[in-house]
Amino acid sequence: MSQIKKLLIIGFVWPEPNSSAAGGRMMQLISIFQQNGFEITFASAALDSDFMVDLASFGIEKKSIALNNSSFDDFVIELNPDVVLFDRFMIEEQFGWRVAENCPNAIRLLDTEDLHCLRAARQKAFKENRTFELNDLLSEEVAKREIASILRCDLSFIISEFEMKILNEVFKIDPKVLFYLPFLVDEMTQNELMNLPLFEDREHFVFIGNFLHEPNWNTVQYLKETIWPLLKKDFPEALLHVYGAYPSQKVLQLHQPKNGFFIMGRAADANEVVKKARVVLAPIRFGAGLKGKLLEAMQCGTPSVTTEAGAEAMHADLPWNGFINNDTVLFAKQAIELYNDEMLWKQAQQNGVTIINQCYQNHQFETALITEINALMTDSANHRLHNFMGSLLQHHTLKSTKYMAKWIEAKNKN
Template sequence: METVLFIGLVFPEPTSSAAGTRILQLISLYKDLGYKVIFASTAQKTENSFDLSSIDVVEYAIELNHASFDDFVLKIDPVMVVFDRFISEEQFGWRVATTCPKAIRILDSEDLHCLRYARHTAVKKNMVFEIKNLVEEPLALREIASIYRSDLTLIISEFEIEVLQNVFKIDKTLLYYLPIFYSNKVQTRAYEDRKNFVFIGNFLHEPNYDAVLQLKMIWKDIRKELPNINLNVYGAYVSPKINQLNNEKEGFCIRGRASCVYDVLEESKVLLAPLRFGAGIKGKLLEAMVVNTPSITTSIGVEGISSIGYWNGYVADNMKDFIEKSITLYREKEIWEESCKKGEKIILEKFKKELYKSLFKEFILKLKKGINSHRNQNFIGKLLSQNQFASTKYMSKWIEEKSKK
């Protein structure tokens, strides 16, 4: 049985973020295709880390800037190595290429970090973000270089594929669209059986913290029209600055980590997600669709999922509209139910695993057979792998030697 090695930035935490869900889905996909999967990370496991052994995946702790990784990867001899985000590729990609040159190197981007950072910078400076300015984001140099060094990069958002092709001129043969998978729940709570608004998100992720601050600013206006209704804020890694926003009397309730995301979404009437920056696709919005919970979000939230004109709720980019649409969607049963139908259709037509599994298998088989030709066509990738451009490689080797003394 051939082996696929995953190198994770952290061990997957599916109850903490959509990123953890994504990695587990990729692991499951490779196992479905008949591969043995090994997962390795430099990070410490936490109480929220998924037990990979429960799905027959072997876990390894690896060291950064240490030759022991070379021995490890040589021993397991993977046919493919999947890097969880570009930082993992920076740290270990050159070691894989040197020790196991035949192994196909696949980068799972999760989201375009440079896009998220550039948008965040624009928000902090109170500037209008333009996609053409993305080339000025310092992080783009590292992330795009990582994409070129990899044989293939998995992208979860069609919008981001367009950005990579149009802004950075990356050839389409280096990119593969593979979203997060979801399936509609067959039966969900009716409008009458739900109450309150909800927000959910990992608070290590800056866009989520910013969104909660936006909600805090507008909540009094919403509650003035909907007295006795609460906004329940759930999320992993709640910090003191998040807890300070808690005000039970005003109905702004910080609840902490949700034991089951789908349960707290399904018992709520509407999800509020005023996201001002970010990238990729937003797991919370798709998870809400799974259990027929309509949402109010921004054009950033919709991106990569659907069009602004077709959403399971409303899209509002200014706070006045956001407040009005939140109240309308909460009050109006007919609009609420119509929104649910739109969410079901979005999931069914774009995010079911069955839409992608066989196509991915065919693509991977084709890539394995033609990897030499594929690499020869990626001249920039070969160029960036040359010694004079391999700064991360030599910094790592310097640290390795220094630690021996």
């Protein structure tokens, strides 16, 4: 009987798969590790939320931990995990040095979710009304922290092929410490497609996205102020339903039923909402990673209209399941065309199935991922020997986060 392998996941938040793509991504990772014999403990310093998943029901031990507190050291020594997965670079900054000191043999993995520095640099360029350029990343403060975190870890999961390219070509990261891992879903069959609501049984446009995520809030503003007036002018009976977790008061104030613009708040079941809609609208102007809402639309058989930023790295060279356009007038025109033309709609729907089955299949990535992790567990010393920049960043003169944490802990005791 093989020895049980222990995985410790340190979460930025407790997983909320019904609130965000990040929550869904985390549950995908948990499933992969469980299927491959890992016993999982999920720890986080975040407060519990009403919408967090019941980890115990998945056979996962839940552990609340504290920031800047040596109680974590005692916890991790006792647990003695074989593998530690950090959820976003900020968590690696907080706990990575503690794991390295107390469990030096544990493999350290980082799930970047998306490149935060890319999102930040694009958002900055957008607000300054200029075109984003890759060189902007080199002066982005978040990039210095995020790249350092990637280098300190044994392996980092990168969700987008475009972000893999940036890490290789802009930041010159050794490919041996990177692993391309997009969203992972099951194959979609024609029978499953046929069981989804038909064109004539669907109605309305829809947008869905967590409002704690700045690109989503910006998208809804853009819809309300620019896209929707153009669309309504040529299609007066159109209705748009905007769903999303954690809507603020400024989001709720956009609710305007007389204009067909409805702020619906959190969706009880996002899949059911998207399945009943005829077209997803996602005029995303900045961001990073992959857009969970657009993959979800494909799974629900719902065509979408988005921008180049929205579709980035999501469909290889395959035709999109709808339209991709940055021009506001054409965006509105194509949204109406897709909504009203059944033949066009069905072809777009079929394109979505092809994208799912060629770009996001579990079996394409799962075996390679576990093989890579097992290889690291077998020969981590050699891997780390050749990650010189990573070992450099573990050097005591560069451990500012460690000494800041110790200072905060000492201060809190006084």
